[in-house]
Amino acid sequence: VTRPVNERGPGDRILILVVGDEILDGSVPDRNGSRVAAAVSARGGIVSRIESVGDDAGRIAWAVEAGVKEGGVIVAGGIGPTADDVTREAVAAALGRELVADANWAERLAVRHPRAARLPGTERQSRLPDGARPIDNPGGTALGFVVDAGDSGFVLVLPGVPSELAAMLDGDAGRFLDERLPGSAGPSLRVAIAGVPESVVASRLQDVAELRGVRVASYPQRGTVDLVLRVDRSSESSQDAAALLERGAEGLRRRFGPDLYEVGRRGLAEVVLAELRSRGARLAVAESCTGGGLGATVTSVPGSSEVFWGGTIVYSNDAKREMLDVPESVLRRDGAVSEAAAVAMARGMRERSGSDWAVAITGIAGPGGGSPEKPVGTVWIAVEGERGAVRRYRLPGGRQEVRDRSVAAALDLLRRCVLFPD
């Protein structure tokens, strides 16, 4: 049963409780809180807080007790087999229930995970608070569960192993949320910008008339900026929401021109691959300072093999000569980080591969290797194809940030060459 949007019961206000000492001491960044929050938001629920606490039964019980008064509580973690996994006990205590073994789960474990089923502690993982409904965990031994708690409150408990949690949100836990939450998020629209610094994006947003009635949130990535458009609370009306967002996006299209690469969900690599695919074109890459990062980003898109030929990681000068015929004279005269080297790499790669397009990156990612003329962050990118381009960048940040920004800059320069033949 799904309720219509905006008719929100108390159970729609959700506390997400992430459990684990390893999060509080900073040794592991939490990924589960955000994943659960996205699952709640996508179904129109409102997350009031995400709270991380340690493996401490008192703290967990206290937070659960406070949370169910406001609505739903979703707990991630603390249901493993070891003695410091105390979420089951804490939830039972908070709700004043006994723990009871789930006989089916014990049986299923013996079939699915015969080796684990014999390990000490596994049996504990089939114990649930009295009256709880089990939530299947296809990927692990810890059984999830949900308990109804007064009014429309509930406590949903999931394991802390991110892949198990994700699979359960796609399965039984997701179906439970489908039932209990309003059913859809308020409408939103993503507009993505490349090749423009965030501060400039912000100032260009100032007086776009078409954004009246629309809130714009800005999320800078490394080398791109995501803008998320939502209808202003004051002017909300379910009929014209989509039209308002479409008008806002149209205003941004006009304002940003070729710097806008997507209205929708696709990333930069996906957009570039789609453009190349629609032209029947093939792509090859030649990478020095990014060491394979551009290829890894391109091939992170499923189906990239239709477009992506492959490439070379020419990290050493020897590799640049051997794989791409970059002339020794260029390396000696201009250096490996130079306009001439970038162009020679892109040309060599295009010739070797017979691809329609080739992109080359060469730069100084740091921490070492910089000089007054070529400081860390100096990167040359060249595109060869129907049209060519070569550009120097001065990218901010540490080693990994420079490399990530180089990958985004290369994809963007290629996109502009493919799409805008000026």
Added chain:
Amino acid sequence: VTRPVNERGPGDRILILVVGDEILDGSVPDRNGSRVAAAVSARGGIVSRIESVGDDAGRIAWAVEAGVKEGGVIVAGGIGPTADDVTREAVAAALGRELVADANWAERLAVRHPRAARLPGTERQSRLPDGARPIDNPGGTALGFVVDAGDSGFVLVLPGVPSELAAMLDGDAGRFLDERLPGSAGPSLRVAIAGVPESVVASRLQDVAELRGVRVASYPQRGTVDLVLRVDRSSESSQDAAALLERGAEGLRRRFGPDLYEVGRRGLAEVVLAELRSRGARLAVAESCTGGGLGATVTSVPGSSEVFWGGTIVYSNDAKREMLDVPESVLRRDGAVSEAAAVAMARGMRERSGSDWAVAITGIAGPGGGSPEKPVGTVWIAVEGERGAVRRYRLPGGRQEVRDRSVAAALDLLRRCVLFPD
């Protein structure tokens, strides 16, 4: 002034408060909470909770008020230039203070960020609660600050932009924490395992006698497992802590043998590169399904250019033939994902590069491309060098997980070939 370890005042119990609507709706995973937690833990502070709340002055003020009663509060986010940045107002309200403009900051902004200084809203970013000490933000326009609040409580406020926050933790904010926290974390020791599933690692830990008095926390990565050893609270005594941990690590060395790749902080790529460097050996890689991910991982280590020659991303069959001379007959008879193809790729790469060692990866990362005989997750990895090896893997997970696990498996197979000549 640093206090000795274990002499903990109330200010050592820290609440980390992360502010931003974008975190609660799941559109941006929080990275700041973990970064601040690590900075606190490294200085011997104890994080009691990490809490994410929306851009809501009431919620922020309430949490700050509750937090300062327990000790210190560190707030990340909500001090930008826009109207929904309300952290300054909320903290001032929670502590019963006025907001006062910091004249120095306004002046410094005009020099450092002349364009931003003229934008509307920037002026707000120089306002601080009365009596607050400014915390310099070298990378942005939002001034951080710290306010003393009764006993040893304090409120430290940092911007939400991750790179600005990180720079401040390395600078003024870090120096403030140096003053206020005990000065060092309880001792811990990391022991890292490769090539063994987490459940097997857990069961092998069961009866290691040398672990008496030592707690072991297990953090599975993709293809490796990090074990963090800490001294049991009950048996804590500052003199023999290091000796207890060393004895525990020695027990794990004996138990895990060649599966243990590090006692300390280094990652798998760093360990492999160090071994190759000490032998004066050069490495080249040939990647199909990982698309450059192995090269990107190897070159994420600063100084990798001493060892890493480069490689090829042979994503298409054409690239495998052209760049590595993989015979057409192998591709036709065995297919691109096969023992013969992996070996031919590694041999071709070693010959082309003249490197001492070459590693090749070919597999099916999914979601498409699987078959009953070669399901998604089937990966062949070959090493060629003084010694060679070739192995088939069946890796779990979605596309990115299979690719990440392939990279770890390749580094581990190379490590075993280099280190263990049996």
